[in-house]
Amino acid sequence: MDDRQALASFAALSQETRLQIVRMLVVAGPGGMSAGALAEKIGVSPSNISFHLKELDHAGLIGQQRESRSIIYTASYDALGGLVRFLMDDCCGGHPDICAPAIPAPACCVTE
Amino acid sequence: MDDRQALASFAALSQETRLQIVRMLVVAGPGGMSAGALAEKIGVSPSNISFHLKELDHAGLIGQQRESRSIIYTASYDALGGLVRFLMDDCCGGHPDICAPAIPAPACCVTE
DNA sequence: TCCATGATTCAATGATCCTTGAAATATTGA
DNA sequence: TCAATATTTCAAGGATCATTGAATCATGGA
Numbered sequence: 001m002d003d004r005q006a007l008a009s010f011a012a013l014s015q016e017t018r019l020q021i022v023r024m025l026v027v028a029g030p031g032g033m034s035a036g037a038l039a040e041k042i043g044v045s046p047s048n049i050s051f052h053l054k055e056l057d058h059a060g061l062i063g064q065q066r067e068s069r070s071i072i073y074t075a076s077y078d079a080l081g082g083l084v085r086f087l088m089d090d091c092c093g094g095h096p097d098i099c100a101p102a103i104p105a106p107a108c109c110v111t112e
Numbered sequence: 113m114d115d116r117q118a119l120a121s122f123a124a125l126s127q128e129t130r131l132q133i134v135r136m137l138v139v140a141g142p143g144g145m146s147a148g149a150l151a152e153k154i155g156v157s158p159s160n161i162s163f164h165l166k167e168l169d170h171a172g173l174i175g176q177q178r179e180s181r182s183i184i185y186t187a188s189y190d191a192l193g194g195l196v197r198f199l200m201d202d203c204c205g206g207h208p209d210i211c212a213p214a215i216p217a218p219a220c221c222v223t224e
Numbered sequence: 225t226c227c228a229t230g231a232t233t234c235a236a237t238g239a240t241c242c243t244t245g246a247a248a249t250a251t252t253g254a
Numbered sequence: 255t256c257a258a259t260a261t262t263t264c265a266a267g268g269a270t271c272a273t274t275g276a277a278t279c280a281t282g283g284a
Contacts, residue, residue, distance in 0.1 A: 003128075003131070006125075006131070007125075007126055007127070007128060007131060008126075010122045010123075010125040010126035010131075011122075011123075011126035011271095013118075013119075013122040014119055014120075014122035014123035014126050015119070015271090015272080016115075016119060017272095019115070019118070019119060019122075022202065023202055026202055026207065027207075029207050034230080034231090035230075035231060035232090036229090036230060036231075039231095044273095045273085045274075045275085046230075046231060046232085047231085047232075047233080047234095047273085047274075047275075047276095048272085048273065048274080049231090050231060050232050050233080051232090051233095051272075051273080052272090053231095053232095054232085055271095066280090066281090068230095068281070068282070069229060069230050069231085069280080069281050069282065070229095070230060070231080070281095071230080071231065071232090077207075080199065080202070083199060084196060084199045084200055087192070087195060087196045087199065088196055090134065090135055090138055090192070093138070093139075095138070095139075095141050095189075127241090127242085129242095146260080146261090147260075147261060147262090148259090148260060148261075151261095156243095157243085157244075157245085158260080158261065158262085159243085159244075159245075159246095159261085159262075159263080159264095160242085160243065160244080161261090162261060162262050162263080163242075163243080163262090163263095164242090165261095165262095166262085167241095178250090178251090180251070180252075180260090181250080181251050181252060181258095181259055181260050181261085182251095182259095182260060182261085183260075183261065183262090
């Protein structure tokens with residue numbers, strides 16, 4: 001992930017509604033959720049959810065796919081993982097000895 | 113880290129100058145850097161660097177400490193580590209099996 | 225074809241953010 | 255105290271972002 005994409009990702013995640021969307025899509029998994037379902041769950045208007053979905057899509061954090069009348073959105077695990085790595089590189093790249101204790105055994109790293 | 117702080121952190125990191133500042137401070141380590149040194153290295157005016165430093169400070173991503181005439185800024189490794197964990201929880205919390213491969217052995221996790 | 229559903233687009237408004245330069249504050253040394 | 259250094263604060267501007275409701279587009283069923 002380059003700086004450009006990281007900046008866009010940070011901007012996308014800095015808005016409450018969009019953070020909620022990403023969270024819901026991550027929990028929803030590969031099946032994703034429709035724009036309407038997201039709007040109802042979060043409690044915003046269709047046009048508003050559409051606006052924020054476009055922002056997230058433009059940042060590359062989500063994907064979409066039409067399914068009959070609905071459009072199904074899914075989280076981009078690659079992009080989210082890439083952003084985690086980007087942050088880690090910035091933090092650990094400089095001073096691993098200092099940063100390591102700040103990140104105590106995250107769930108992803110103890111899979112084995 | 114709660115949502116409020118995460119949103120503020122994302123907003124703070126979504127601006128190029130501020131991302132540069134954080135990077136430099138991380139690399140600088142505990143010794144930190146003065147506002148003037150940051151302004152010169154990045155190539156912005158004193159008032160501009162001051163504006164962005166205040167934003168980062170407000171988000172809790174950096175700390176400061178006066179040293180004679182200069183004010184020395186340092187990166188908050190706790191806050192940065194907390195943000196990494198926050199992102200990981202959002203990603204891994206939902207579907208560890210899906211997210212784990214997206215985050216291949218980050219540097220911090222292979223210290224031993 | 226006609227209608228209903230699901231979603232996006234558009235224009236307008238208000239809010240927030242970024243930049244700039246001038247003025248103000250704090251610290252140190254002569 | 256006076257001047258120089260380092261930084262912040264302030265006000266004004268332009269730019270970007272978020273919200274709203276109406277209009278538009280796409281799809282599927284009667």
